[in-house]
Amino acid sequence: MTAVPTATPHRKYRAIFISDLHLGTRHCQADLFVEFMNKHEADRIYLVGDIVDGWRLKKSWYxxxxxxxxxxxxxxxxxxxTRVSYIPGNHDEFVRRYAGRRIEGVEILDRAIHTTADGRRYLVTHGDQYDVVIQNAKWMAYLGDCFYEFALSTNTWLNWVRGRMGLKYWSLGAFAKRHVKSFVNIIGDFETVVARExxxxxxxxxxxxxIHHAMSREMNGIHYVNIGDWVxxxxxxxxxxxxxLEVLYWEELSQALEHYSEPALDPEYDKRVF
Structure with missing residues (x-):
């Protein structure tokens, strides 16, 4: 069933949270990000880490x-x-030295506490501090980053072939996160550690x-929300x-908006709202 969009162009929200844009990499979806930001306003925007990919830029400039x-x-x-807050992650950890300063109107924070309109309090943080690999074996994180880059490059060629065959886009990374046991376990462990902390x-x-895996769910009394990515x-x-709070899948939504001039809510559509 085709999902009917829940948002229209130029919608205004109380807050927007963006994470893992990875500017400086060939797989960053910067055009889609600009399109999204052009069509949405907010009183406050949080940039929650890995906005710029310092790891990749050190290797080669792009x-x-x-x-x-x-x-x-x-x-x-x-x-x-708009009040814009930038909370650095592990790929843009060089920005952390500027925590407490304001640059070009953007405030740099180590972390933030966001209070929703209905009074709920959320810690806003990139999350790398809860990643056991990042904290204890950073070389493995670099190795994993290389594998992820390889998977994305493979996706490019694979989907070129699929496009020639009239098939839809298919993501190796997304498939692995859903079906490969080791990836599923990594995501599950991360979510558990975050909720426990x-x-x-x-x-x-x-x-x-x-972890590039959007999610919004209750975990033993804690509302765990992952923003996902723009890769x-x-x-x-x-x-x-x-x-x-709602997860917006912009690529799906922007495609749907091309076919619905006055979108109406489908009662069976999961808004992913909490």
Whole structure:
């Protein structure tokens, strides 16, 4: 069943959360990010880590015009009065030295506590501090990053062939996250660790990124929200004005909007709202 979109162009939210844009890499979906930001407004925008990929840029410089456009879009939002907060992750850890400062209208934070319209309190953090591999074997994280880059490059050629055959886009990375036991376990372990760390801090939940797997679910009394990424899934978390949090899958939504001039809510459509 085709999902009917829940948002229309130029929709305004109370808050928008973006993570794992990975500017500086060939697989960054900067054009889609700019398109999304052009069509959505918010009182507050959180950039929750790995916005710029310092790891990749150290190896080879890659910065096309679309990546400049993404940076200019962020600056524009801040200039027009949106409160923009940048919370660095592991790939842009070099930004952490500027925590507590404001650059081009963007405030740099180590972490944040976000209170929703209905009074719930969430820790906002990239999440790499909860990754056992990052903390204890960083060389393995670099190796994993190389494998992920290989998988994305393989996707490019594979989907070129699929396109010639009239088949839809298929993601090797997304397939692995859903079906390969080791990836499923890694994601599950990360979610469990995050929820356990948040419990006892007088918080209702956590909003993070890092593992490129968008999710919104309750875990033993803690609302675990993962923003996803702008490399494969092109997802964002938005807070509605009543405090409800929703996962937006922008590529699906933008395609659906091309076919619905006045979108109406399908009662069977999962809004992914909490």
């Amino acid at each position: 910065w096309p015009r679309s990546h400049d456009d993404a940076v200019q879009m962020i600056r524009k939002k801040a200039h027009l009065g 948040i419990r006892g801090q007088e918080l209702d939940g956590v909003i993070c990124g890092h 494969e899934s092109c997802t964002a978390i938005v807070e509605h004005h009543d405090g409800a």
